[in-house]
Amino acid sequence: MKSLDSVNTPSRKEEITDRYFLLLDQHLTDLVTGKATEMLELNDIARELCVSHKHLIAIIQQTKGEHPCHFYIDKIIKKSQQLLTETALPVAEIARMLTYDPSNFNKFFKKYVGQTPGKYRENHNQAI
Numbered sequence: 001m002k003s004l005d006s007v008n009t010p011s012r013k014e015e016i017t018d019r020y021f022l023l024l025d026q027h028l029t030d031l032v033t034g035k036a037t038e039m040l041e042l043n044d045i046a047r048e049l050c051v052s053h054k055h056l057i058a059i060i061q062q063t064k065g066e067h068p069c070h071f072y073i074d075k076i077i078k079k080s081q082q083l084l085t086e087t088a089l090p091v092a093e094i095a096r097m098l099t100y101d102p103s104n105f106n107k108f109f110k111k112y113v114g115q116t117p118g119k120y121r122e123n124h125n126q127a128i
Helices: 004-033 042-048 053-064 068-086 091-097 102-113 117-123
Strands: none
Touching: 004 042, 004 053, 004 068, 042 053, 042 068, 053 068, 068 091, 068 102, 068 117, 091 102, 091 117, 102 117
């Protein structure tokens, strides 16, 4: 017979994982709309989900196979790419919306995408 903990553990892990991803999406939307002005840190996210920082890391790694920061960075990059291709906002404004100094944003974006935000926009110009 399974203990109550083993029955509830997978669903609780999945619930925390789902809430983590929903929180990331909502936070990035709040940043873009100006509802939030500071990027949440992993500790803040864990607190919002009512788990410890270490527990959040363990859960996301167990359920998704990567550190939570991997997914956070991925979502920031995807939001950046969306803003670059779907708006005419200057790169510096997009950087500020996402709480980055423009020069640091360029380095961050290039590290993960392989080209600067401006070059990415040139190569993926859809809505402008």
